[in-house]
Amino acid sequence: MLDFLYLNGWGAFVMVLLMAVPFAVVFTYVIHKKTVVDQGPAATLPDKISQIEIGWIALVLVVFVGVNLYSISYMPTARTANALASGQDIQQVDLTARSWSYEISNRTVKAGTPVRFSGKSADTMHGFAIYHPDGDVLFTMMLMPGLEGSTSIIHTFDEPGIYTIRCLEYCGLAHHAMRDQLTVVQNDG
Numbered sequence: 001m002l003d004f005l006y007l008n009g010w011g012a013f014v015m016v017l018l019m020a021v022p023f024a025v026v027f028t029y030v031i032h033k034k035t036v037v038d039q040g041p042a043a044t045l046p047d048k049i050s051q052i053e054i055g056w057i058a059l060v061l062v063v064f065v066g067v068n069l070y071s072i073s074y075m076p077t078a079r080t081a082n083a084l085a086s087g088q089d090i091q092q093v094d095l096t097a098r099s100w101s102y103e104i105s106n107r108t109v110k111a112g113t114p115v116r117f118s119g120k121s122a123d124t125m126h127g128f129a130i131y132h133p134d135g136d137v138l139f140t141m142m143l144m145p146g147l148e149g150s151t152s153i154i155h156t157f158d159e160p161g162i163y164t165i166r167c168l169e170y171c172g173l174a175h176h177a178m179r180d181q182l183t184v185v186q187n188d189g
């Protein structure tokens with residue numbers, strides 16, 4: 001159920017609806033009540049109002065903390081830490097981005113085994129994002145020029161296929177053409 005919310009674009013749409021619809025309902029109710037039904041000053045006692053406010057803040061805190069804790073394992077950084085902690089073999093892919101292409105050490109990796117992408121930029125700010133064959137973005141990484149080491153992220157591919165690599169940091173005239181491919185093959189053990 002949560003995979004549906006986090007792994008495709010409809011999840012973001014549902015999240016926006018979850019925020020916008022209750023807001024619109026309460027907003028319309030209050031405006032209607034104070035302009036049509038009862039135009040006088042509020043009759044609610046200040047004590048009652050503070051109780052409602054405290055309850056509301058508690059609810060917001062519980063939802064906020066709950067959603068964040070529950071979804072933290074979807075963060076690329078948390079996935080990277082989990083892959084490192086699991087002690088599994090890690091496939092290594094080194095890459096260098098420059099305007100407007102990538103130099104990639106290895107364009108074929110195996111599904112089911114973690115892959116560490118270590119990237120650098122040779123000139124300006126670039127991105128390195130991987131798209132699932134269905135079109136969903138799996139992760140993106142920012143590659144800054146002038147750094148001593150590389151920027152790394154570990155990702156485990158679930159399914160074989162042809163994945164698209166694109167730059168998601170605007171880097172000049174041919175930014176839109178800065179793309180490449182990664183082939184994920186079945187892991188034969």
Ligand SMILES: [Cu+2]
Nearest residue numbers: 167169171175
């Ligand atoms: Cu770019």
